[in-house]
C-alpha cells in the first residue's frame with residue numbers, strides 16, 4: 108500500500124512509542140514525515156530510521172504546549188516539505204496523583220501538553236488541511252471513556268481531546284477535513300515504563316487499565332492511525348477507536 112505517496116504528514120511525539128510507530132508506518136506507505144518532539148535527538152533518530160529505509164523525513168524540536176513553537180513548527184513543515192496532508196497528534200504526558208494532593212502546577216502541565224498542545228497543532232494545521240483535504244488523528248485514551256485510577260488530570264485532558272476533536276470534525280466536514288481520535292490502552296511505550304504511583308494507589312483497580320490479551324507494541328495501533336489518516340477513512344470523522352485489547356469491552 109502506498110496510501111501516503113506525495114503526502115506530507117506531521118507527527119508529534121514522533122520520538123517514542125505510538126508517535127514513532129505511526130511515523131514509521133506512514134513513511135513505509137510513502138508519506139514524507141515531519142517528525143516533531145520535545146526531544147530532538149529522539150525525533151532525529153526516528154527520521155534517520157525512515158531515511159535509512161528509503162523514505163523521506165525531517166526532525167523538528169517543538170514543545171507543543173508553547174504557542175509560538177507550534178506556530179513556527181507548522182510553518183517550518185510547510186516551508187520545508189511543501190504542504191501538509193495530515194497531523195498525527197501523539198505528544199503527551201501521563202502522571203498519577205491522589206486527587207487530594209494534585210498540585211495545580213502539575214494539573215496545568217498535563218492540560219497544557221495533552222489538551223492545549225493538541226489544540227494548538229490543530230489550529231495551526233487546519234488552514235493547510237483545508238487546502239489539501241486532509242485530516243487529523245488525535246490521541247485520546249481509554250481514560251477519556253472510563254475512570255482511570257489516580258488519573259483525574261490525565262483523564263480530564265483526554266476527555267477534552269475527545270470532545271474537541273468531535274467539534275473540529277463537525278466544523279470542517281463541509282470543507283473536506285476529517286478529525287478522529289484513537290483511544291489507546293496498554294500499549295508498551297516510554298509512558299508505560301517506570302510509572303511513579305502515589306502511595307494511596309489501590310492496585311485492585313489495575314485491571315481497569317490492563318488489556319485482556321496483554322500489552323501490545325506500538326505497531327498494534329500504528330496501522331489504525333494510518334487508516335484514519337488515509338483516504339480509506341474518507342467517510343469517518345468525529346469518531347474514536349479504542350485500541351485496548353478488550354480493556355473496556
Ligand SMILES: NC(=O)c1ccc[n+]([C@@H]2O[C@H](COP(=O)([O-])OP(=O)(O)OC[C@H]3O[C@@H](n4cnc5c(N)ncnc54)[C@H](O)[C@@H]3O)[C@@H](O)[C@H]2O)c1
Pocket residue numbers: 119120121122123124125126143144145146149169170171172196197198199200201220224246247248249250290291292293294295296297298299
Ligand atoms: N501507551 C498507552 O497505552 C497509551 C494509552 C492511552 C493514551 N496514550 C496516548 O498516546 C500518545 C502517545 O503516547 P506513548 O504511549 O507513545 O508515550 P511516549 O512517552 O512513548 O511518547 C510520548 C512522546 O511525546 C513527547 N512529548 C512529551 N511532551 C511533549 C511536548 N510538550 N511537546 C512535544 N513532545 C512531547 C515525548 O518526548 C515522547 O517522545 C500520548 O498522547 C498518550 O497520552 C497512550
